[in-house]
Amino acid sequence: MEVTIKLFRYNPEKDKKPSYKTYKLEALETDRVLDLLEKVKGYQDGTLSFRRSCAHGICGSDAMRINGFNRLACKTLVRDTGAKITVQPLLGMRVIKDLIVDMEPFFEHYRSVKPWLINDDPEPEKERYQSVDQRAVFDDTTKCILCACCTTACPSFWGNEQYVGPAAIVAAHRFIFDSRDKAAAERLKILNEVWGVYRCHTIFNCTLACPREIQITRAIGEVKMALTTGKTE
């Protein structure tokens, strides 16, 4: 089938402002949008720039806005998009070139919640024990690949980029609810600040955008609940 793909283009070395360019190419229903971007770059316009690596939804490099929704280009098939495709960079981030956005502020928010295990007790000789149930509590939030689909789909984040954003709260959740971690209170204090978890207004855009199908709004709810009750069990 022939598909038409309309791409956001911006080269800061040449363009005063962004524009859209449209390309036509042959595609199969099973082709990934990433395959189409590769073909456009390979045969029609080598200057097209985007990030990608694993090409099957695990590395999180190729998050972009496809037909108005935040998606990974490698996990979105022509079968899903139909023959007319529009691709834009993620919203709410500075565009560096074409579909590449500045990820630094996103990672800064991520780092702000101390996303690493904190436990200064002496390490046992073998593993720390954890029950199947204790492990299950934070299973969902360990799936996050830091693609930024959620944070850049969030109206609160669009409203003010100081909001820590759903991805950082997911990262905090993963440790707050890990029975081995000792710094839940510290992280909850960070998330209780003015640009923290209460900027979430339960809009569910993040959950809909997540390519890993993490129940993000639920996780944020659990963090709010922990702040209210002080319980992380």
Add this chain to the structure above:
Amino acid sequence: MKTHQFEVIVVGAGGAGLMAGLYASRTAKTAIITKLYPTRSHTGTAQGGIGAALGSEEEDHPEWHTYDTVKGSDYLGDQDAIEFMCEEAVQAVYELEHMGLPFDRTPEGKISQRPFGGHTNNVTGKPVKRACHAADRTGHMILQTLYQQCMKNNVNFFDEFQVVDLLMVNGAAAGVVAIELATGELHVFHAKAVIIATGGYGRIWEITSNAYAFTGDGPAIIMRRGLPLEDLEFFQFHPTGIYKLGILITEGVRGEGGVLINGKGERFMERYAPHVKDLASRDVVSRAIYMEIRDGNGANGQNYVYLDVRPESVNKYAALDGRKNKDGSPYTVTGEEILAKLPDIVDFCRVYLGVDPVTQLMPIQPTAHYAMGGIPTSKYGETILDETNATVPGLYAAGECACVSVHGANRLGTNSLLDLVVFGKHAGLRAAEFAKTVPFQPLPSDPTKYASSQFDRIRKADGKDNAFDIATTMKKVMFDKMGIFRSGKGMEEALTIVRALKQRYQHVSVTDTGKIFNTELINVWELGNLLDLAEAITVSAIARTESRGGHSREDYPDRDDKNWLKHSLAWVREDGKIDLKYKPVVITKYEPKVRTY
């Protein structure tokens, strides 16, 4: 041009690079340079588990793991290094757990383990639970955990910097040259020790499980600087890639009881590996699939077979095999358990195939997966200079880009994650120790000269040829002629074509003349790495007139220990010709014998 100075430079931020960076930074001023954001690295796609004889649920020993790895390597692995890795494995996995890695748990709360191909109880010969796992995203959890630890310990990162050259002065490493992708600017990183951890080069093949990033940058750079690469002829084809796409379906599916089924509905692995069947090692299973397809037993007359993990099939074959739970009850699974244990596999099948593996069969074919060969190193990550095992001062390598060699001619599943954790750590420790004992080498007068010349050539080429076309042709010929089965004639054809492609490559230019994120320029340079490696791989393979592990020749179907129980080393000479030399395999306890599963 900007110049930086660090005692230790790590190139690559996958599992090996992060582990090396973590350990080196404890005592030396260290930076990790990576062309991707660290969490984008290919370690994150590893699924099924990391091997260690913890014995969480059943008897197991590092010696059994060692023997299985030696046997899996088709006796080409160096036994001292394998023993070292398998002994270190247990503590390495506990260390990952202490760092916060969320392993799945047994009912007692220990690290959960599952069976994997080639890992056995050495007394009964039956599969043993040795793969420590976090669902089917173990690599993702290792990558995340190590990156988290690096942040916690304030390790320095240069994200999205593409390393393009290694600086050598007086025969020792003196640093690297990198391009900052966001600005196009060249940076010189002056260092006392350099650790290469750039991963594999599976993008040489058409059907591959490997990321776009896997273009063999480290090995290609090393080779251009006159250093050898080891055992390039050994490349692993994983048995179960998604048909046409090559996306990996973990061996953990078979560990949980899944079976391979041909077009006639037969569980054909019974004929090829009567003892462990679907859990034979990867080279054996990939060859079996290929032979089934060649004999007309592919599904629907096509080049694929099925992987079946539907609960009713798992339960039927588990009963036939007499598989038991720890308490002696028959092993059974439900659809919910499959979903819980293999969520990503279920997701991949639904997204890319429109198939639900809980109720439907998965169409699979072997997919290019892992480089057993690479930069020769000692078991401490020191890079080897020649066939006498002399080392290159200040130069280290770890992970898939390296060849210790612990995988020999065929790697066992779960041993790659283990490799990068164990040898990443030791490379980091050694490099930092070394850096404390030596002064900085002086930088060359024009450190970016060689790197710049490579990019100037690309920018100034006549543009008569297309990089995408060249890459497509290379991938196809390498998959057809340098895949699971090879022959002298086919490999010679591949070599002729690859050499012609290298000529065509000289005409490839770029339309993007900018500096900011000029991914076209970087991609063309990466293609040059793949072509250089494809040629060296093919030359190495043509020379080896035997079949061993991942190198199977139709014209030399048997292993030949008399002539070929040795590692190959390939050098590219200044005139572009490739020289081969050989060094002996280290054999300690296990004399080579016939390998059956």
